[in-house]
Amino acid sequence: MARAWGLARQRRGSEMSGIDEHDLEVMRRSPLFSRLSADQARTLVSPSTPRAYAKGTVLFQQGDAADCFYVVLDGVVKIARHLPDGDEVVIGVVGPGATVAEVAMFIGGRYPATAEIVADARLLPVRSSHFRAALRDNADLAMGLLAATAQRVHALVQELEHIKSQTSAQRVADFLVGLCPGLQGTDVEIELPYEKGLIAARLGMTPESFSRALRRLRQLGVRIRRDHVFIPSVELLNHFAMSGEDGGPPGGT
Known part of the structure; x- marks a missing residue:
């Protein structure tokens, strides 16, 4: 807090x-x-x-x-x-x-x-x-x-x-997916709506936990530069938010 x-x-x-x-x-x-x-x-x-x-x-x-x-x-x-x-x-x-x-x-x-x-x-x-x-x-x-x-x-x-059920990385992933216009996009770039510290507080985590969660999402190709986020696959990120698994959804490539 x-x-x-x-x-x-x-x-x-x-x-x-x-x-x-x-x-x-x-x-x-x-x-x-x-x-x-x-x-x-x-x-x-x-x-x-x-x-x-x-x-x-x-x-x-x-x-x-x-x-x-x-x-x-x-x-x-x-x-x-x-x-x-x-x-x-x-x-x-x-x-x-x-x-x-x-x-x-x-x-x-x-x-x-x-x-x-x-x-x-x-x-x-x-x-x-x-x-x-x-x-x-x-x-x-x-x-x-x-x-x-x-x-x-x-x-x-x-x-x-x-x-109760998601890790910090999953909660951040879920937040980012919510900013995307749909769940099927690739190479999507979005802008954070407000400061990272406030995002962390809104998600119920410390700034340090938020930073660790972002590092975890790098394994999915997610990159953040200032207030812009690059997401190579929204579908993959959503799958991770829901399951905690790095792989794509069943039947995905």
């Missing part, structure tokens, strides 16, 4: 112009809004205006009153719990289409974690009071909230299963 250095609150993001069609498209990637039409989504968030946040901005701190949640339109947000001994546990790193802290409105009205911008971002804040009022009148929105919550629970179950 990474040591928390006592995040100081940054100023609120600067207000931008209203949402556009691309923003609505990004919003509707989330299970929370996927059941809504474009017009319904626009009406729901019409009182809100996107804001720009610089890297390092703290959106809210653990224990703050949950007066709003956020839709990520662009950029990356880290969500972390701060423990009494000062350690930080990264419980999520999310990008465009994700929602941040919508469940906090229903579990005591306090944010259960701290959210920090780790790559310059555009977010749409949605007031808790406005959203709760909309829930009472819109069954599709209520179903979307249930779907978003179920998806989070499913992801957590999968993550716990991976931590």
